[in-house]
Amino acid sequence: DTQAEALHNILAQHVGLEGPLLPILHAVQEEFDHIPAAAVPVIADHLNIGRAEVHGVVSFYHDFRDLPAGRHVVKICRAEACQAMGVNQMADDALQKLGLEWHGTSKDGAVTIEPVYCLGLCASGPAAMVDDTLHGRLTAEKLETLLAEASA
Ligand code: FES
Incomplete structure (x- = not known):
């Protein structure tokens, strides 16, 4: 689907970057206006880190939201x-x-x-x-x- 595709593109753009998690999350947030729950395991697998770690970063920074913002x-x-x-x-x-x-x-x-x-x-x-x-x-x-x- 297009969401998976957009996520894939974002991950591809950040290959080889040092400390890629925050820039990836910023790009995902920009694209989807939030961090979709389905994106967390994909990002974790891609970076070879735990889902809990990704989730922890998303909930630590208030810039990131796990639900779409209101209108x-x-x-x-x-x-x-x-x-x-x-x-x-x-x-x-x-x-x-x-x-x-x-x-x-x-x-x-x-x-x-x-x-x-x-x-x-x-x-x-x-x-x-x-x-x-x-x-x-x-x-x-x-x-x-x-x-x-x-x-x-
Ligand atoms: Fe509120 Fe500057 S402190 S606008």
Whole structure:
């Protein structure tokens, strides 16, 4: 199938590379938007390492997801300047309302919430990014509206 083929191509492109696991995982994530469960044993066999090792790396780095992201990805800045503007409380409340944890995706697949560490909007924090659009000066209401729109 095409997934196996794409994976095969990725593995072929990384032959002979030193420390190939991370670059391979990045390429797989880029191609499929997540690390498909079926890819783990193929990658492990190819690199002659254990599946648990591959799985461990996938779960250690939050850049990698083992399920596809939601249709919209909301990244909320948790770096210092935004924290000073009260983003933590705001984000915790919003996550609780959605019944989600950081990196979680709503059951209907509409929205994934990710933390991010500085969006370059420090002067107008708290800041978030919905897909490719930046939003500054968040208030609890504004964040709620953004999340409601993303979940719609
Ligand atoms: Fe949040 Fe820089 S600290 S945008």
